[in-house]
Amino acid sequence: MLDQTTATITERTALKINPAKTCQPVGALYAALGVHGCLPHSHGSQGCCAYHRSQLTRHFKEPVMASTSSFTEGSSVFGGMANLQQAISTIFEMYDPEIIAVHTTCLSETIGDDIPTIIGKSQIEGRIPEGKVVVHCNTPSYVGSHVTGFSNMVKGFVKYLAASTGRRSEAVNLIPGWVEPSDMAELRRYTDSFKLPSIMLPDTSSVLDAPATGEHSFYPKGGTTIAQIRAMGDARHTLALGRWASQDAADLLTKQCEVPHEVLDLPIGLGATDRFVSALARLSGTAVPQPIEDERGRLVDVISDMHQYLGGKTVAIWGDPDQVIALTEFCRDMDMKPLHVLTGSHGKEFEARIKETLAGSVPDANVKEHGDLFLMHQWIKNRPVDLMIGTTYGKFISRAEDIPLVRFGWPILDRVGHSYFASVGYTGGLRLATQIISAIQERQDRDAPDHAFELVM
């Protein structure tokens, strides 16, 4: 397995090997699925849309509907306006969405298609039925990563729809970041338990975890409604979870509608959830509800009870920046030692945050933004770890080096559960902690000689 990977690390300036990120449009597509009645539309070659739908489907094991402008060589020369106009007409006639969310690709960006002009022209030509909406965002694949694409699409919805009527509502906007449907449902449970009126954008719960009923619902019942997105402009505050995936939309809400905002880490693990819960308490003006505090106590209890399996264990973590930042802190708080921490996305700030988090425990940790899994593997070869936490792509390193892997992040292509059981909040932290503890215990069991094979652990 991965026999061609050696421990000798040489500097690469041009070749990326085994990337730890993908391109913007897939993030835009995922975000758009979290809007009710929305058909995501990929303005580019058919392959983009096919690849993105396939990858999201493999992760969620759910239908992922999206359409494409089906560029040909001719459209690449003459521009994609005719394709997008035709697509808008066809989509409204055949698939009747409430809203089409167009995202661009490297193809349409390189030729410079002006999407707002095309949407405007389509409006004038009557291609967009009364009461229906077309929005867009620019997602050139050669800028940023899939996380940037997610962020840009959320920002696109805000830009086109959020408006201030001049009357402030009681609602708080919640921009959840690129998390699972299960996480979004859990975040809503948190705001509900504080009796805090909230609008979450996007919300893929009850979209990408749809029940089997014998019928396919083209537009599942979940998703933020257009009316809700409009009302975000009147909210009194925005909580943006994750600097990479959520800050831009929150900034825009402030600029466009004067909604103040704050950016928090994704509430993954104990510390980050504490900060989230404190913010909810402050915004709602109520004490933390007892059930939430009990959940916190259970998480603390399990970490304490099982500390012997956690303390000092070395770990390699990779994934998207918002996730990895929170997860690294969580591992540190359980006294694990993150030796290698990497994201495929850009951001020097990522390296600074991780180094700050680990300054007191692993000052010599390998940390890299815009890295790849080939480098991660080489790091591990040079300095082995007890556990790996990351996406499915890590399973090949896990097998090559015989190190247990806890799957976390996007994508997870070879297991189920992530879309149904949350990782955010205290109960989500409990789920993560038990996965980590179990992985370490399984390994201890596997490697134990007969005389030391424990009944009770």
Next chain:
Amino acid sequence: MTESATITPDAASPDAVPSAEKVREELIAAYPSKVGKKRAKHILVNDPANPPEIEANVRTIPGIITQRGCCYAGCKGVVMGPIKDMVHIVHGPVGCSYYAWMSRRNQAATGDGVQNYLNYAFTTDMQDEDIVFGGEKKLAQAIREAYATFKPKAIDVFSTCPVGLIGDDVHAVARQMKEELGINVFGFSCEGYKGVSQSAGHHIANNGLFKNVVGETDVAIDHPFTINILGEYNIGGDAFEIERILEKCGIKLVATFSGNVKYDDLATSHNAKLNVVMCHRSINYMAEMMEKKFGIPWFKVNFIGADSTAKSLRKIAQFYGDAALIAKVEAVITEEMAAIAAVRTEVSGRLTGKKAMLFVGGSRAHHYQDLFNDVGMVSVTAGYEFAHRDDYESRRVIPAIKVDADSRNIEEIQVGPDPKRYAPTKTAEERAAMEKSGFAFSDYDGMMSQMRKGTLVIDDISHFEMERLIQIYKPDIFCSGIKDKYVVEKMGVPCKQLHSYDYGGPYAGFKGAENFYREIDRMISKRIWKMIVPPWKKTAA
């Protein structure tokens, strides 16, 4: 979505399926008239004796939710990607390399010092500045870094959409690097926007492989029965099963294009005596070019389905015309058929008469009908995602196929006999005699001649058509790909992925057929299908 009039079952039609004409009319009527007019040419009622002319390999209408992918996917993803010991560098933004990374499940045997890069993805990960200032230098550097790190046999480069637009000359960079590094380096202009589907990419891959690899190494292979298998990509281990059977028969496999294959196998493949073609759509260009240049005859085979595998083996043995080989092949068929007979009989008992629908690929929607036939199932409608008219109607229509603007720019290599190495396996006289006795060369009869009269054949099916067909036909199983899988299963119908095999396989050959019989039986008889409706919602009978 447009709701339409109920279709009454047609009593005259087999299995009480609604009449295909009525279904066709309904599907077309649901579209805006301009779109409907176009789709009408892709949706036809079959007549196996006189296959109707179908529109295929033309643009998908923008906004239609299609199964199709792009040219790059056909070139890198399908044809070139499975070559195991080459470093395949994707020149472009990260996504294209990332998505074609292990997602097609081409398996490869390792060991014996063979390098295997199938678990790796290589990309230039183009950034903003590369688009603005050009990416040639970065590509050259990436190739250098790949060579320095891995020392592979050869390196190929795939162009993604922006590469063509900004004018990077990947071929010039490849030539320069070939000289600098002393290994074979070559490029493909397979930008995603070329052609109308993956199909353009297959053709471009065939051209590049033919120009840059095939014929590189002359060797004398000391074996009377040498063969290449074209268009078998070893998804789920299919090629392993075919390799097993050929070896058992005493037939020497030189190269598979391109499942479980090494660069050197392909470089010597022109020394084989025979080419057989599995996936006609993706590789027929190679078969034609190798015949013209080296004199290697080819014919179509199908190792999907036990009966088809037996038939294909018999034809291969007949080609060599060796009595001992013919006897050996018969013995193998007898033994292998006996080994799967019990399962086939048992499963047939449950599956005979069950209805399948197949919408996939450029050959699988045809090949897998043979597997369903093995267990008595009926294919009620089928169609390809990216095939051409010949894959539906037979190669006889090739001269009549109009080349449109989307296909015109895909190079047709003009090939003549190699002055030194053209050595036809069969003389003209031998060949004529064989043809006279009914042996077909360079043949493919297409899907339509094998499908029942009155079945619906649909090219480049849309999402809307798929959902409607499932509602109308209520198939027992639907065969498609990942994008459709969970839509179909939400509707309570099992969906077998025929691209990825649902992470199972092999399904080729005899053991593969047995796997497939069991798999389809499992899927159709799953208890959970009967439990979708909760008890409190079931009305008393």
